[in-house]
Amino acid sequence: MLQKTDTKSPEDATISDLGENDQRLGLKCNHCSRFRYMATHRFPPETCVKEIAVSLHCARCGSDDVETFAVSRNSENGYWPAESS
């Protein structure tokens, strides 16, 4: 029998987790380092944040070596990390 654990790592974060944790969806290109936020409303709540990157590519350099992940505010000043294009 497979046992499911309730322990959630950031790797398993879903779209609905982002809303609950006051986080945003970030997209980063590993090829050119472009970093952008993405709108989450077009994804179902149960969508795994990591999985989104699979169907994406970088709008700048066209690489498919991109990552999607949960982004938190800067804990010191409350600001979101800046986008870079």
Ligand SMILES: [Zn+2]
């Ligand atoms: Zn790129």
